[in-house]
Amino acid sequence: MNLEQWALNLISQNPNIANNPRAQEYIKIIQNGDSKKGEEIANNLCQTYGMSKEDAIANAKKFFGV
Amino acid sequence: MNNCYDPNQQWQGFGGNGNYLNTNTSVPNTFRQQMPQPQPQPQAIRGRFVENPQSITPQDVPMDGSIGVYPIKDCSAVYLKAWQQDGTIKTVKYIPEESVPELKRKVTTLEDLEERVKKLETSARKSSKKKEDTEDES
Numbered sequence: 381m382n383l384e385q386w387a388l389n390l391i392s393q394n395p396n397i398a399n400n401p402r403a404q405e406y407i408k409i410i411q412n413g414d415s416k417k418g419e420e421i422a423n424n425l426c427q428t429y430g431m432s433k434e435d436a437i438a439n440a441k442k443f444f445g446v
Numbered sequence: 447m448n449n450c451y452d453p454n455q456q457w458q459g460f461g462g463n464g465n466y467l468n469t470n471t472s473v474p475n476t477f478r479q480q481m482p483q484p485q486p487q488p489q490a491i492r493g494r495f496v497e498n499p500q501s502i503t504p505q506d507v508p509m510d511g512s513i514g515v516y517p518i519k520d521c522s523a524v525y526l527k528a529w530q531q532d533g534t535i536k537t538v539k540y541i542p543e544e545s546v547p548e549l550k551r552k553v554t555t556l557e558d559l560e561e562r563v564k565k566l567e568t569s570a571r572k573s574s575k576k577k578e579d580t581e582d583e584s
Contacts, residue, residue: 401511405531424533428504 495519499539502527507535 388410397403409417426436440446492508493515507514507527516525524540 400509402509402529402531421531421533428533428535430504 491515493517496525499523499525499537504535 391397496516502516513526513528526538528536530536
């Protein structure tokens with residue numbers, strides 16, 4: 381099992397994610413490897429939250445401690 | 447080997463049904479067998495009162511697929527917001543419609559008109575007859 385699968389399993393098993401239909405849809409997109417759709421959703425999320433792509437990446441890195 | 451004591455077995459002595467002391471104390475089997483059924487919890491409405499629609503942030507909108515309800519404090523409108531599959535938020539605005547009492551308008555039918563005409567005719571006849579009578583007298 382590679383790191384990506386491990387991370388996905390970990391996220392999927394989280395009850396907050398497992399009981400969240402929206403999150404389930406996003407996980408499906410990641411699992412399918414639909415990068416175009418994923419990027420589209422990410423851009424929309426950035427726009428909805430009113431932040432730039434760079435800020436979002438920086439926040440994500442900070443959150444995951446990368 | 448026979449088991450002399452069974453706590454679940456009802457006493458059947460004296461030819462009775464086991465409820466010989468007081469029939470009122472017996473508990474029906476159907477009642478005993480009933481298990482407490484989990485009651486469906488009423489779904490709580492997510493949201494809050496807001497000063498204006500601009501004060502509703504994306505963080506306010508529930509991410510679990512449910513709809514957030516945001517009434518304006520002066521009750522001028524109610525906003526419903528929900529996250530969409532594509533990462534956008536769908537907003538629906540509801541504006542209250544004040545109920546106006548229905549006017550009690552009477553609809554004039556053809557029969558009503560005919561009745562009115564008849565009344566006018568009879569009153570006209572009466573007045574003309576009176577006129578004739580007074581002329582005759584004089």
